[in-house]
Amino acid sequence: METWRWRSRDERAPVWPGHSWPLGASWSEEATNFAVYAPEATAMWVCVFDDDDRETSYQLTEHTLGIWHGAVPGLPLGTRYGLRAFGPWQPEQGLRFNPHKLLIDPYAKAVSGELVPGPAIYAHDLDNPERPSTADSAAAMPKSIVVRDEFDWGPGGDPPMRRRWRDSVIYELHVKGYTKLHQEIPEELRGTYAGLASPQVIDYLKELGVTAVELLPIHQFYSEPRLSGHGLVNYWGYNSLAFFAPHGAYSSAGDRGGQVREFKQMVKTFHEAGIEVILDVVYNHTAEGGADGPSLSFRGLDDRGFYKRVAVENEDEELPPHARFDDTYWDVTGCGNTVNAGNPQALRLILDSLRYWVNEMHVDGFRFDLLSALTRTGYSVDMSGHLLTTIGQDPALRHAKLIAEPWDASGDGYRVGEYPPPWVEWNDQFRDTMRDFWRGTSEGIRDVATRLAGSSDLYADDGRSPYASVNFVTAHDGFTLRDLVSYEHKHNEVNGEDNQDGTDDNRSQNCGIEGETDDPEIVALRQRIAANLMITLCLSNGVPMITAGDERGRTQRGNNNPYAQDNEISWVDWRPDDAWLGMWEMTRTALRIRRDHATLRQRHWFEGRPAITGGPKDLAWIHPDGREMTAEDWHDPALRVIGMFVSGDPIRSPGPRGEQMRDASFLIWFNGADVDREVRLPVNAWVQAGHVVISTDDKMRTGTSVRAGDAFLLRARSLVVLQED
Structure with a gap:
């Protein structure tokens, strides 16, 4: 195991003990509290950058239940910062600590800047992956931002919509x-x-x-x-x-x-x-991608805990289904x-x-x-x-x-x-x-x-x-x-x-x-x-x-x-x-x-039987010949035309006080075949007359009236929606 020490630009910068909760950066006029989960790190630094990209480092000296924390006084809102984590370099064990790599705070509420591709953003040496990289990634990395945004949501506080x-x-x-x-x-x-x-x-x-x-x-x-x-x-x-x-x-x-x-x-x-x-x-x-990917945040803080791994005890052990063996990552x-x-x-x-x-x-x-x-x-x-x-x-x-x-x-x-x-x-x-x-x-x-x-x-x-x-x-x-x-x-x-x-x-x-x-x-x-x-x-x-x-x-x-x-x-x-x-x-x-029409967006399942005694079926499937579908029809592999009758008289879903709700009934004809097909409207007590409300058949235009027993030629690859009068 190799160890080394990152030299801060200003090791005298004051840090208060702070708190281990909440995670991330929590701003106040007095100080900004930083809390970072990295249970196997040996040290943690918060690195602050001014507008000229000069870096000042603050060591978080407190470690509570795997969380490094400390409070830095006097930081303004909008401060750019990153993390540097010290710890062992044992990639095969999921330990990829490298303080040369600036890391994004996983709990950052805002991030500024672009990621610049290049060797510096990788924790490992690209020429020798078993060795850690010593290139500083700060110039190539986006920076976390200290924010506290007080927003006026309005008199009602803008509660979530929660539409049904x-x-x-x-x-x-x-x-x-x-x-x-x-x-x-x-x-x-x-x-x-x-x-x-x-x-x-x-x-x-x-x-x-x-x-x-x-x-x-x-x-x-x-x-x-x-x-x-x-x-x-x-x-x-x-x-x-x-x-x-x-x-x-x-x-x-x-x-x-x-x-x-x-x-x-x-x-x-x-x-x-x-x-x-x-x-x-x-x-x-x-x-961060696979094990050969860059070290941007989680990989440099808790690689072993955050990413799912293949548990292989020896070279002869069989990998689990769908495992992709990539330095013990399971993808x-x-x-x-x-x-x-x-x-x-x-x-x-x-x-x-x-x-x-x-x-x-x-x-x-x-x-x-x-x-x-x-x-x-x-x-x-x-x-x-x-x-x-x-x-x-x-x-x-x-x-x-x-x-x-x-x-x-x-x-x-x-x-x-x-x-x-x-x-x-x-x-x-x-x-x-x-x-x-x-x-x-x-x-x-x-x-x-x-x-x-x-x-x-x-x-x-x-x-x-x-x-x-x-x-x-x-x-x-x-x-x-x-x-x-x-x-x-x-x-x-x-x-x-x-x-x-x-x-x-x-x-x-x-x-x-x-x-x-x-x-x-x-x-x-x-x-x-x-x-x-x-x-x-x-x-x-x-x-x-x-x-x-x-x-x-x-x-x-x-x-x-x-x-x-x-x-x-x-x-x-x-x-x-x-x-x-x-x-x-x-x-x-x-x-x-x-x-x-609530008929077309019901909460309850159709049952294929009346919602009330003596009423129409809540859902019926109509053969092009004008009759209900039979068991034999359902097993006809060549059938590509069907009518879907949905009753709104009443709908099965009750109203807000349990009352029966009534709405229009619909008969929708679907022709998925590549030939025209005559379809006949069923003759029954459910629907006596209706009209076209939407159609892709240019011969059955919106408003066209139909009656029980009528037949019309349904164009190939088209549909017609009929609503009862």
């Missing part, structure tokens, strides 16, 4: 990419939190019918050195490092603490408009490391971060990236494990909106339908089923009907409701809706990976020509199929999630993995000349119908 799940419509967007090209927003605000909170955006989202924005990662993140070496950046942001700090590059107010206030103002503005804010959070791995995220949420301090940090964003930043919920990676006890996914249990018991978190991405990068991590209440889940089975149906490759109609009705096969058995299914047909990861009907193959050449990155299982179609075309028939077909997918998403039971720009025909030019494309490929194009303006109107209309 069944009334929610989620809109997934990227903070920078959504407004970067918006010509009606002042240039200095484009791509920022302030730009996102502009009246132009708020009015647009309200008119569309959005109730919640789900922001791609906004925790402070950094690009992988591999990307930086190719002149690229991690645009999506799934490479977090500081879990309490809003990403500084998205701030128009600067990154010396202004990002905190600007983020809060954005949340307040959304709440005033009745729109919730949900964060896509990445706690499963960090920007089920595909990003080089996996955060060990079973470690008490790592778990505490995740929970403290979540509480901070709820209590201090007033966000309404979280979507957890690769959640299965965090739910493991040992190597196995455990639905009663530490993280899920503690969140479920926490009074600040258990009522927040909790969305699971119910898989990780391993095979055994795929757990769609298995997360406990109150979790809801991204339902990729809805995505795949609807893509197959509308491209004409589904085998029959059984799976389609199950997904339309809320995926009871996944969520009914554990007491959850249909809204446990967050339905989507596209997301940030994959083709946009326009590209889904314009490309049969990915075109990721600009990513610099020889088109090997990104999934090949796109379940897409190009309607006859690969890529963009001026052929009016093909363009019309593409827009019709895209509208089918969007309307199906909006009117299915469950919670719809729309990807930003899909409602106006945004394209990524066939790139299904533009995570490193911080340019026009990824940004939303607001110009009207290339927009699919019909898609906008279809989406807005479908969401209005959903909002106005």
